[in-house]
Amino acid sequence: MNKISSEARFLGRSLERSDGRAKAEGKAEYLRDMLMPEMAFAAVIRSPYPRAKLKKINKHDALQISGVIDVITPQEVKSFSPVSIFPNSPKIQKILNDTPQFVGDAVGAVVAETFEIARRVADEIEIEFEELPSCLSIDSALNKEVVIHESTSDNLAGPVISTKSGDFESALKECTYIFEGEYTTQRQCAQTIEAMACICDWSNESELRVWTHLDSMFHFRDSLAEMLEIEPDSVIVEPPEALGATFGLKNSLIASLEPLCAILSRRIAKPVKLQLTPEESIFTTVSRHPAKIRLITGLDENYNILARNAEVLLDSGAYGWGYVVALSMLGKWSCLYPCANQEFAATSVYTNHIPGGAYRAVGTAQIHFAMESQIDEICNEIDIDPLEFRLKNSAKVGDELPMGTKIRSWGLEECLTKGAEAFGWKSKNSRILESVNPPGVLRGVGMAIGMHHAGLTGLIPTPEGSKCYAEILEDGKIEFRVGVVEKGQGAITTLEIIAAEIIDIDTGQIKILNSGTSSVPFDFSGAEASRTTYIVGRAVADAAQQIKKLLDGKEGKLVDLAGSSVVGEFEPLDNDPLPVIGAHFCEVEIDEISGMVYVKRYVAAQDVGRVINLSGCMGQIEGGIHHGLGYALCEELLYDSGFPINPNFMGYKVLMASDMPEIEVVLIEDSDPDGGPFGAKGVGTPVMPAVAPAVANAIADAVGERFFELPITPYKIMNVLINKN
Amino acid sequence: MKQSKVLNPKTLAEVLSLFEQCGDGARVIAGGQSLVPMISLGLSEPDFLINLSSCDDLFVIKKTRKTINIGAMASVSEILNSSQVINLLPILNFAAKKVATPHVRNFGTLVGNVCHADPSSDLIPALLCLDAQIDLVSKDGKRSVLLSEFITGPYSTTIRGGEVAVSVTCQLDKQSKLASYKKVARRAGDLGIATCAVSLDSHKDCIESAKISVGGYLRKAIRVLDIEKNIVGLPAHEICTFIDGVEKIESIENSILPDGSLTNNYLSATFSRLIRSTLKDALSGK
Amino acid sequence: MVNGVSHPVVCKPFDTLLTVLREDLGYFGTKFGCGIGYCGACTVLIDGKSAHSCCLIATTMSDRKISTIESCDDDPVIQKIQDQFLKEGAIQCGYCIPGIVMTVRGLIEESGQRVITEEILRGHLDGNICRCSGYASIVRASLKACVDE
The missing domain is CATH 3.10.20.30 (Beta-grasp domain)
Structure with a gap:
């Protein structure tokens, strides 16, 4: 089914996206812009303590304030069951919490006629807490000084993972070279520009309608229905006309957002909008899990990897689920550098911080920083070109993925060679930096490879797969209904191209409809985990093939077939999600005055399988590098004794246009016949993992010392430079 | 809810009389680029805002024989475009280029920036090199204060109740031939961690006069007098060696404000390197 | 007004x-x-x-x-910027785009006859965050729009 016609009509070109003009003209309606008749506004009352017991909320006085409609406290939502952060994690996130577990945890809400009144009353309401001892580091969580959740006696956020193959201990004794290092990564935030929000209309008891930021409408629908104890069919989740991007932040419900908003709407029988402030959107949602990773790698005298060991500690925050993050790490760590003797152990704990959650390349971003930094260190020590080392020692076609699938398509070699060529990477000892260093500037180059997955096969309890209903309309256009969300990534355009290419008609004839759970087929995971092109794309491709067949017998007249409909389906046969690989190269300059790092040049060679929409593909890669560079250099949500220090756009630094390097994208098309349509893979998340280590390796090259902790800020660099002088 | 109001006087006299009527709850607003976000975040809660933007005479950048006088409503962009500033006060022009982002420069004013007294201000170090004065008017009359005396600490000045800052006056004869401004910030458009303005005269390769000021993570922007006086008379090529030899710059050490990971050590090293490099740039005419 | x-x-x-x-x-x-x-x-x-x-x-x-x-309906310069953004695929979630288009419009206005280099353009965009694109396509599209003017 994935045979590519010799002359592709749309594939690999740039198609203008259909929602682009409305967005460019400011006419597209985002959640922030949405208003409804009779709508009331809600704001959340939040805990100012990392851990506390709510003693009293003066609901009575608040209700007397003009414009206030309702005030809700934990008492009123006691009967609702908690919700989970990931599909397979324990349900511990309560709608409102009388024992708040982090600064910003929801303890109540105010509904008012305007947002300003709701926000002000929520901030100023008379409230009493008893501060409880809190647990603010992985170590203190492990020591069980304070047990955070009643449901766990040991602060563990999921089972301890401990897996091994071969015999690491004995193998290590045989090694000529042994490398050991401990790496630390930080709390990174999606920091979306549109603050998270949600509108619920449950004024009619038999139907709850929800508009929210989301990656998947059915996942949200089912979680909401379960939590609120109603039938899934009575919940209709609709994406707004335009959605500010989420980058995984809204992989799952946030208990104090959608469920809370729904209950408020039911209580007052009116639509309610719960709009988070930009600050709330940062420090009360979820962030990337911080990690401590200890790696040991042993090599024989011929530089073959004989033994590997990884010990991971993860901070899950108040309600996160480091367990699934660790599984994602294990998946990549165990296959990227195949070795007979490996041991992996991971422990994840709860602390009284913002919950850990999903964010572009869950787990993979953390483990790659450690793993690829260490590989670079090895290459330096044994004096081998890091490019050569990776060509020799990394995974190949036919190697096994964690759940047993054999790698079918793996463009790593091409990524490495073509990327190196584009970058001008010769070898470690004949630097590309032929020009003379300007005084006061340290220069360095670095590279790393990065592996992530597309799709969620085997990673969540719900079987992976998607469906698509296609129908030929009166006017001869074809409508494809899919359960995927357009959150800016270009899902709609990509699916349009896939259908148009297969049927061989103009993209204008294709309509992709994703208007809400009541009108599209079930698809649990929607646009999570870079699965749109791969999984949903295959369902659309299947439907398009069937329509093509209908047409073949009818001399190609679509109007004559008006009313015909087909159902496209796809379920991957693999046990693992689709592996995706890339190789990144970068050049940095470090200012000796300040330790500031300027990334001057960046080459990303990314195996995308097959380019569907060129500009969409480029946009995902260039955007992923922005998140990766921020992770490497400056993005960090900082806490001091449990209090967020920088939860706003001024304090939380993301890179600006002048801070970004010149980026060259090298697209590698090692198409996977059993992957996405036309052999395509996934692109949004797989870009992320290689970035931070590539930058870290370039910095190590420039400074002559390695940095084991992200982000690599100017202060950390200066401390090394000062001591060197 | 308390009563609040924006007042739009047309003349300075009206500004002063409104100020008197409104009392302590009044704040003057010029460009508003610092004040409005502070109001939005609830960090400032004035009752009255006295808006200067209808007072035409406050927009002017005026040159006299010995001074350039920058009115309270002159924006950073206007300073950047002023040929008088470009030609006669290059150091101010260099610093103005580094102020935040174009959006902020278009509305933020120099006088407002001085009154806000952010230690990380880009403009204040340049103005300190120019021995600039701020001109304050109240119903009791007019006074001019040197910036070095006007600014007393982070966000604090000696402005009195009922006083309005109407302009900043820079002495033309304080401008030297060589000038440079440099800034260390974590990302484009951000406030400086360390900033440095240098203004120098040299004769026959010898430093004749030197002014160095710094801002950033300090209690306030200051002149680095202890370095200034020691480099006068030195041959230009010995300046860097001299700075490298200074173990501690006392004036800076005394006013550093460490903050989290920005430790004392980091800041003193950064300031010392920044001064050295700014001096070098100034000497080479960069 | x-x-x-x-x-x-x-x-x-x-x-x-x-x-x-x-x-x-x-x-x-x-x-x-x-x-x-x-x-x-x-x-x-x-x-x-x-x-x-x-x-x-x-x-x-x-x-x-x-x-x-x-105001884009009556401003051909804004339309030109928008067209380039569409062609270049510079719009993803789009939330930052109206602001960025206006910033570029302001730059063109302010620059008059002066040539807008990539460095000037990036400096001008430093008051706008885009979290989707890494600014790359935005810079490409804006430069094209500026050259056209």
């Missing part, structure tokens, strides 16, 4: 221009991002100059000429 039309507005005294544009006048194309002058989603032009409308008090703007993204 917004987009050439005078609007008498009764608003709260300290309301920002952004609040009034959106909530009183319905110009929803001007987006609320950070609210404190860092992200640029709310960029409008005041007398041709780019400004964060969240950092201006509406009542101090009564005699100024304000242009929002909605």
Whole structure:
């Protein structure tokens, strides 16, 4: 089914996206812009303590304030069951919490006629807490000084993972070279520009309608229905006309957002909008899990990897689920550098911080920083070109993925060679930096490879797969209904191209409809985990093939077939999600005055399988590098004794246009016949993992010392430079 | 809810009389680029805002024989475009280029920036090199204060109740031939961690006069007098060696404000390197 | 005066221009991002100059000429910028785009005959955050639009 016609009509070109003009003209309606008749506004009352017991909320006085409609406290939502952060994690996130577990945890809400009144009353309401001892580091969580959740006696956020193959201990004794290092990564935030929000209309008891930021409408629908104890069919989740991007932040419900908003709407029988402030959107949602990773790698005298060991500690925050993050790490760590003797152990704990959650390349971003930094260190020590080392020692076609699938398509070699060529990477000892260093500037180059997955096969309890209903309309256009969300990534355009290419008609004839759970087929995971092109794309491709067949017998007249409909389906046969690989190269300059790092040049060679929409593909890669560079250099949500220090756009630094390097994208098309349509893979998340280590390796090259902790800020660099002088 | 109001006087006299009527709850607003976000975040809660933007005479950048006088409503962009500033006060022009982002420069004013007294201000170090004065008017009359005396600490000045800052006056004869401004910030458009303005005269390769000021993570922007006086008379090529030899710059050490990971050590090293490099740039005419 | 039309507005005294544009006048194309002058989603032009409308008090703007993204219907320069953004695929989630388009419009206005280099352009965009694109396609598209002018 994935045979590519010799002359592709749309594939690999740039198609203008259909929602682009409305967005460019400011006419597209985002959640922030949405208003409804009779709508009331809600704001959340939040805990100012990392851990506390709510003693009293003066609901009575608040209700007397003009414009206030309702005030809700934990008492009123006691009967609702908690919700989970990931599909397979324990349900511990309560709608409102009388024992708040982090600064910003929801303890109540105010509904008012305007947002300003709701926000002000929520901030100023008379409230009493008893501060409880809190647990603010992985170590203190492990020591069980304070047990955070009643449901766990040991602060563990999921089972301890401990897996091994071969015999690491004995193998290590045989090694000529042994490398050991401990790496630390930080709390990174999606920091979306549109603050998270949600509108619920449950004024009619038999139907709850929800508009929210989301990656998947059915996942949200089912979680909401379960939590609120109603039938899934009575919940209709609709994406707004335009959605500010989420980058995984809204992989799952946030208990104090959608469920809370729904209950408020039911209580007052009116639509309610719960709009988070930009600050709330940062420090009360979820962030990337911080990690401590200890790696040991042993090599024989011929530089073959004989033994590997990884010990991971993860901070899950108040309600996160480091367990699934660790599984994602294990998946990549165990296959990227195949070795007979490996041991992996991971422990994840709860602390009284913002919950850990999903964010572009869950787990993979953390483990790659450690793993690829260490590989670079090895290459330096044994004096081998890091490019050569990776060509020799990394995974190949036919190697096994964690759940047993054999790698079918793996463009790593091409990524490495073509990327190196584009970058001008010769070898470690004949630097590309032929020009003379300007005084006061340290220069360095670095590279790393990065592996992530597309799709969620085997990673969540719900079987992976998607469906698509296609129908030929009166006017001869074809409508494809899919359960995927357009959150800016270009899902709609990509699916349009896939259908148009297969049927061989103009993209204008294709309509992709994703208007809400009541009108599209079930698809649990929607646009999570870079699965749109791969999984949903295959369902659309299947439907398009069937329509093509209908047409073949009818001399190609679509109007004559008006009313015909087909159902496209796809379920991957693999046990693992689709592996995706890339190789990144970068050049940095470090200012000796300040330790500031300027990334001057960046080459990303990314195996995308097959380019569907060129500009969409480029946009995902260039955007992923922005998140990766921020992770490497400056993005960090900082806490001091449990209090967020920088939860706003001024304090939380993301890179600006002048801070970004010149980026060259090298697209590698090692198409996977059993992957996405036309052999395509996934692109949004797989870009992320290689970035931070590539930058870290370039910095190590420039400074002559390695940095084991992200982000690599100017202060950390200066401390090394000062001591060197 | 308390009563609040924006007042739009047309003349300075009206500004002063409104100020008197409104009392302590009044704040003057010029460009508003610092004040409005502070109001939005609830960090400032004035009752009255006295808006200067209808007072035409406050927009002017005026040159006299010995001074350039920058009115309270002159924006950073206007300073950047002023040929008088470009030609006669290059150091101010260099610093103005580094102020935040174009959006902020278009509305933020120099006088407002001085009154806000952010230690990380880009403009204040340049103005300190120019021995600039701020001109304050109240119903009791007019006074001019040197910036070095006007600014007393982070966000604090000696402005009195009922006083309005109407302009900043820079002495033309304080401008030297060589000038440079440099800034260390974590990302484009951000406030400086360390900033440095240098203004120098040299004769026959010898430093004749030197002014160095710094801002950033300090209690306030200051002149680095202890370095200034020691480099006068030195041959230009010995300046860097001299700075490298200074173990501690006392004036800076005394006013550093460490903050989290920005430790004392980091800041003193950064300031010392920044001064050295700014001096070098100034000497080479960069 | 917004987009050439005078609007008498009764608003709260300290309301920002952004609040009034959106909530009183319905110009929803001007987006609320950070609210404190860092992200640029709310960029409008005041007398041709780019400004964060969240950092201006509406009542101090009564005699100024304000242009929002909605003025694109009558402004061929804005249309040219939008066309290039579409062609280059510079629009993803799109939330920052109206602000960025207005910033580029302001730069073209301000530059007059001067050549806009990539460095100047990037410096000008430093008041706007885009979290989707890494700015690459935005810079490509804007440069094309600037060269055309």
